[in-house]
Amino acid sequence: MRFLVISHAPHFIKEGKIYAYGPLVKEMILWEKRVGQLVVFAPEMEATADPINIPYHHIQTRLSSSPSLNFTSPGNSLRSFFKLPWIVLKMWIVMLKADHVHLRCPGNLALIGCFLQILFPFKKKTAKYAGNWDQDSPQPFSYKLQRWILSNTWLSHNISVMVYGEWPNSSKNIKPFFTASYYENDFISFQKPAIQKGISLIYVGGLFAAKNPMTALKVLELLIHKGEDAQLVYCGDGSERSQIEQYAKTNNLGNQVRLLGNVSAERVKEEFIQAHFLIFLSDSEGWPKVVAESMSWSCIPITSPVSCVPQMVGFGERGKLVTNDAEKIVHEILELKNNPVELELMQLKARNWARQFTLEKFGEELGKLL
Structure with missing residues (x-):
């Protein structure tokens, strides 16, 4: 199985190994153990010695680098606007080749992924919404948009959405979930x-x-x-x-x-x-x-x-x-x-x-x- 992960978290390659933010990689390693090949579609950054970053384990894991998106200033927004067509095309291609698509939400790349996954109604998909799922909480419009698309079962088919906590009036594809940091023998x-x-x-x-x-x-x-x-x-x-x-x-x-x-x-x-x-x-x-x-x-x-x-x-x-x-x-x-x-x-x-x-x-x- 080719398992595609779409994430906004920066990754880098050092001495032939792919590195990223430790808590994310710990979770991805659990996916690595259960799939044939894991492909990460994410921004690539320069290598760093920061100990908060750790390597993926599986030699079959691949990084498909994407330009980063930044809308924090007019200049960054303009540059990001011109990057969008290339990002959309590349993401569509890797999604087409994947057997399973996994979105890491909320994030700029994940927002694009939320729209593109609509085009693959029969492909197996999951999404991890790591933000606040409380609909009454103040959040950026892009976060609310991702939440709306994912919970709309008319737009989002064949997808399980992992959210933190239990919330009333959730659609049937919403799965209350948790996360973890330790193995049993760590205690x-x-x-x-x-x-x-x-x-x-x-x-x-x-x-x-x-x-x-x-x-x-x-x-x-x-x-x-x-x-x-x-x-x-x-x-x-x-x-x-x-x-x-x-x-x-x-x-x-x-x-x-x-x-x-x-x-x-x-x-x-x-x-x-x-x-x-x-x-x-x-x-x-x-x-x-x-x-x-x-x-x-x-x-x-x-x-x-x-x-x-x-x-x-x-x-x-x-x-x-x-x-x-x-x-x-x-x-x-x-x-x-x-x-x-x-x-x-x-x-x-x-x-x-x-x-x-x-x-x-x-x-x-x-x-x-x-």
Whole structure:
């Protein structure tokens, strides 16, 4: 079987191997094991040593490079407009040759794929909508358009659409799904540091304004002002890093903050084991893997109630749902610190729930869609 993946995630080739963003590749490896050949239609970028990128496994996997699309400025929009005919033609050709088409939505290339898949009503197709499927949430028009096409069974035939969470009034081709980060044997025994000896906070993800990484730093500052011994580690990089570094320096927080940049999944796991609370306040998400990952290591997520996140944390049983308010977040943290029985129970519930979703189980469910 020739399995085609259409993705906006940049890929690169290094020493004969195809590399891309680690969490995406981990999932694609599960498809690789179940198909004859995997073809990835995606933008190609220059090789990098960033540890967040990992290689595909199968020697039969191929990269069909596409020009990237960018509509963030008039100049980029004009250039992208002239690229469109070539992209549409090339995508149509690779779709024609494929036995199964898999769309990674939402994204610019996936939007084109959503239109082109209409021309292949008898071809087996799947789509992974990694964004927020909540129809009442504010989203870009292109995201709403992709969601509408995929859920319209008159336009989209023979396609299963994986979405995060369970949503009422969904069409019959919509499949509530999950994602995973760990294999069963990744769940090693561990000892969580005693919170009474110091509160450990962690932020994992891109350091971008839409994810509100500065709030984690302000939570740390308030905890210290209240006399708490607290530490914060950032795993991730982005445009907000310099602002975070400057704020930490100006407010004498440098000794309590570590910015690790992009690090391997193994290093993130080590940091989760040491941390008591994940501060994750993204404005928009699908199924944030870092929330489930933190729960796997008894690190309680303090998170915004977007998309299916309330379902993930059991509407407050396995984590705390908060607004982007540092004072209220500090209150929630201190409430749990001062109630060790409640904290331990929440850690247990979080760990037991998150560890259901292994890569083995994920692979089994993906296999049913072929």
